[in-house]
Structure formats: structure tokens, C-alpha cells
Amino acid sequence: MTETNKAQVLIVDDEREHAQVMCEALQRVGYRCDVAYGREEASQRLQRKAYDVVVTDLVMEGQRDGLALLEQTRSLNPPPQVILVTAHADIPTCREALNDGAYDYIEKPLDLEYFRTQVNRAAEKAALLRQNQELQDRLGEDAGFEAIVGNSAAMRKVVQMARQVAASDIPVLIMGESGTGKELVARAIHASSRRRKARLVTLNCAGLSESILEDELFGHVKGAFTGAQTDRAGRFEHADKGTLFMDEIGDMPAAMQAKLLRVLENGEVVRLGSNDPLRVDVRLISATNRNLDEMVAEKRFREDLYFRIKGMTIHIPPLRERREDVPLLVHYFISQAAQRHGRRIDGVRPEVQQLLMSYPWPGNVRQLRNVVENMVVLSPTEKLGLESLPPEIRPSAADASGAIHSLVGISITQAERELIRNTLKMVNGNREQAAKMLGIGERTLYRKIKEYDLT
Numbered sequence: 146m147t148e149t150n151k152a153q154v155l156i157v158d159d160e161r162e163h164a165q166v167m168c169e170a171l172q173r174v175g176y177r178c179d180v181a182y183g184r185e186e187a188s189q190r191l192q193r194k195a196y197d198v199v200v201t202d203l204v205m206e207g208q209r210d211g212l213a214l215l216e217q218t219r220s221l222n223p224p225p226q227v228i229l230v231t232a233h234a235d236i237p238t239c240r241e242a243l244n245d246g247a248y249d250y251i252e253k254p255l256d257l258e259y260f261r262t263q264v265n266r267a268a269e270k271a272a273l274l275r276q277n278q279e280l281q282d283r284l285g286e287d288a289g290f291e292a293i294v295g296n297s298a299a300m301r302k303v304v305q306m307a308r309q310v311a312a313s314d315i316p317v318l319i320m321g322e323s324g325t326g327k328e329l330v331a332r333a334i335h336a337s338s339r340r341r342k343a344r345l346v347t348l349n350c351a352g353l354s355e356s357i358l359e360d361e362l363f364g365h366v367k368g369a370f371t372g373a374q375t376d377r378a379g380r381f382e383h384a385d386k387g388t389l390f391m392d393e394i395g396d397m398p399a400a401m402q403a404k405l406l407r408v409l410e411n412g413e414v415v416r417l418g419s420n421d422p423l424r425v426d427v428r429l430i431s432a433t434n435r436n437l438d439e440m441v442a443e444k445r446f447r448e449d450l451y452f453r454i455k456g457m458t459i460h461i462p463p464l465r466e467r468r469e470d471v472p473l474l475v476h477y478f479i480s481q482a483a484q485r486h487g488r489r490i491d492g493v494r495p496e497v498q499q500l501l502m503s504y505p506w507p508g509n510v511r512q513l514r515n516v517v518e519n520m521v522v523l524s525p526t527e528k529l530g531l532e533s534l535p536p537e538i539r540p541s542a543a544d545a546s547g548a549i550h551s552l553v554g555i556s557i558t559q560a561e562r563e564l565i566r567n568t569l570k571m572v573n574g575n576r577e578q579a580a581k582m583l584g585i586g587e588r589t590l591y592r593k594i595k596e597y598d599l600t
Contacts, residue, residue, distance in 0.1 A: 156201075157202060157211070203250075296469070306459050320437075321432075326461060353396075355401050382423060468571055486518075488522070490524065
């Protein structure tokens with residue numbers, strides 16, 4: 146029995162004998178069939194089970210219920226292929242149904258051989274569409290994560306947690322300093338979730354008053370306030386069936402915290418100026434650079450809302466705590482900026498790489514990206530050198546003088562040993578990155594490590 150013959154088929158016909166004839170004709174060649182004797186029973190079966198092919202009579206009990214079932218199947222994921230069975234007089238209607246997504250129609254009385262052929266072709270199409278969807282789903286598992294650059298243990302943990310939580314619908318709280326990439330992680334989670342075909346809607350809560358925030362989240366009806374000339378959907382409605390990302394949720398006013406909690410608990414929003422609740426199906430991802438535990442203890446953030454939004458908490462470390470990621474990020478940002486500005490840039494000089502890795506980056510990844518882009522634009526050479534560094538990163542004359550004096554009185558061997566030791570410490574022992582920074586081969590570095598007993 147082929148994979149196509151294993152397809153699940155639903156037969157729908159209010160004439161029981163006719164339904165059984167079609168069912169038996171398919172079962173003889175290996176199809177798995179269920180039978181429904183009317184639209185209501187068929188509708189219930191479609192809600193409970195996934196079918197590859199639906200064969201339905203067009204007219205049942207005097208109504209064109211086959212068209213209603215066709216409409217229902219279009220909302221299913223994946224939708225089954227629908228074959229309509231019809232009398233000769235209804236052929237024009239069936240031809241119109243083809244434009245609405247029906248696979249084909251078959252006239253009564255049935256030629257069972259032709260009937261089996263058409264079902265087989267419909268099953269083959271369903272199998273092909275299912276395989277394409279599975280391929281897209283597998284590709285979607287990595288969607289968004291490609292933009293998260295970093296090979297440090299801390300960032301591998303972040304990506305692992307984000308991948309795990311993406312498949313579920315539980316709320317996620319992303320914590321980290323400004324510029325660490327919280328929205329990037331939120332976008333990766335959405336892009337890898339089952340909601341990725343729906344919208345990701347973002348809202349930054351920082352600096353918004355209670356009235357503005359309420360209107361942004363819940364929307365309003367015409368006449369709700371001065372200037373409300375039309376109805377307007379809020380972010381929750383706009384994100385229905387998708388994801389709402391609320392950045393800087395720790396800045397939300399206390400009164401709005403209570404209103405947000407109510408929406409999260411009952412899944413309903415009420416537009417300003419209206420009394421009619423609207424159902425929404427939204428996954429919430431929140432982010433903040435504040436310490437919410439302290440804010441809860443100080444009664445500045447509702448404890449019940451805190452527990453509601455932290456289904457899983459992901460902490461993104463600041464860049465200064467994962468300096469080994471800097472070379473990867475620099476390479477990534479150079480590639481982006483060079484393409485965007487039409488420049489040819491062939492990496493950075495070792496001394497520049499070392500300065501970039503030793504800098505504390507108070508603005509985190511966002512600051513590094515801006516610095517690298519400016520260097521790409523301003524660099525007079527194809528390798529980014531010291532002359533392209535911004536003043537806050539470039540070493541001052543005093544720093545350079547101090548570094549020179551610290552080397553006075555020691556041998557070249559001692560200076561080399563300290564240079565290698567400090568470089569290895571800076572990259573957390575990553576010998577490949579250390580060799581690149583020092584401008585030597587990895588074999589040479591291994592020999593020096595052994596020679597200077599730096600293991």
C-alpha cells in the first residue's frame with residue numbers, strides 16, 4: 146500500500162447507501178475512510194480530526210451543504226482537498242466552487258474507477274502540500290535565530306531557552322540591559338512559533354501615560370474622546386492570533402498594570418468608549434531592563450501581573466560579560482554595513498580587535514553595531530584601523546604612555562608571555578580567537594602556551 150493510499154478520507158452524504166458504496170470503493174484499495182451522514186456530523190468530525198480528502202455530496206436535505214463544508218475546510222490548517230459529488234443540473238455551481246478552492250467535482254451516477262482515480266490525485270496533492278508545509282515548518286524553526294550572533298556559553302543558553310519556549314504559548318519575560326537585543330530574541334521566538342504566519346505587534350511602554358497606553362493597547366470607538374473621529378483597533382486586536390511584544394513593561398503605570406492583568410486573565414479587551422468585550426487570542430512576550438523583583442518588593446509593580454507575564458524568564462547578559470562574542474559580532478556588523486554602504490572592508494587590525502574586546506560597551510550590542518557601522522563608512526583602508534575608532538574607544542596618549550612604562554624593565558619574553566596570558570583571559574580561553582587577535586597561527590599559539598606554561 147502506497148503512502149497516498151494511507152490518506153484519511155471523509156465521505157459526506159445524507160444517502161446512507163451511496164455513502165457506504167463510496168467508502169467501500171476506497172477501502173478496497175487501502176484508503177482509511179470515515180463516513181458522515183450530513184453537514185453537522187461532518188463539521189464535528191472536521192473539528193476533531195485532520196483529513197487529507199473530503200468527498201461530499203453538494204446537496205443534502207435540499208440544501209447546498211457541500212458548499213458550506215467547503216467553506217469550513219478553508220479555515221483548517223492544513224486544509225483538505227474537497228471533491229464535490231453532484232447531479233448534472235448542479236454542474237455550473239460546482240464549476241464556481243472550483244474557484245473557491247474545491248479540488249474537483251464528480252457527476253452522479255459514479256463511475257467507481259474514475260472516482261478512485263480522482264480521490265488518488267487529490268490525495269497526492271494533499272500529501273505534496275503537507276510535505277511542503279513540513280519543510281516550511283522545519284525551516285521556520287531557525288527563522289529569526291540566524292540574527293542572534295554569539296557563541297559564548299551565555300548566549301548559547303539564551304538561544305536554547307528561546308527555541309524551547311517558541312513551540313509553546315506560555316508568556317515570556319526577557320530581561321537585560323538596554324541594547325542587549327531583547328526585541329531580537331522576541332522576534333526569533335515569534336518567527337519560530339506556530340503563530341509566525343500571524344502578526345508580531347510591538348509596543349514600547351516607556352514614557353507613555355496611562356491614557357495613551359490604554360488607547361494603544363485596547364483601541365477606541367468613534368466619539369470616545371475629543372478627536373476620536375473613527376473606530377480604532379488597539380494593539381491586542383491587531384495582534385489577534387499572533388504575538389504582542391511589550392518592551393519596557395516595567396515602566397507601565399500602576400493603573401494600567403491592573404487593566405493589562407484583566408485582559409491576560411479573561412482574554413477580552415474593551416475599546417475606550419464601548420461596553421462590548423472583544424475576544425482576542427494573543428501570546429504575550431514582555432521585556433524590561435528593570436529589576437522587577439525589587440519593584441514588586443517596593444510595591445511599584447503588581448506581583449500578580451509579574452507572575453502572569455513570567456511564564457519563562459530569559460536573561461540576556463550584557464556584552465561586557467561575554468566579550469568572546471565581540472569578534473563574531475564585529476564580523477557580522479562589518480558584513481552588514483559594507484553591503485549597505487557599498488564599501489569593501491576586509492576585517493579589522495589585531496590592535497583594533499583587542500581594543501574592541503576590552504571596551505566595556507555600556508550601550509551593549511546596539512552601541513557596538515553603531516560604532517562598527519561608523520568605522521566602515523569612515524575607514525580610509527580596507528582593514529579597519531585605529532584611525533577609524535571613535536574617541537571614546539581610541540586609547541588616549543596617557544593610556545599609551547602608561548602601557549609603555551608598564552613594559553619598561555622586563556624582557557621581550559616576559560612581555561610576550563603577559564600579552565598572550567591577557568589575551569587568553571579576555572577571550573575566556575578561546576584559542577582560535579586569541580590567535581586571530583594576536584596575529585599568529587593557532588599552532589604557534591599552542592606552542593607558546595606550552596612554552597610559557599599558560600595551560
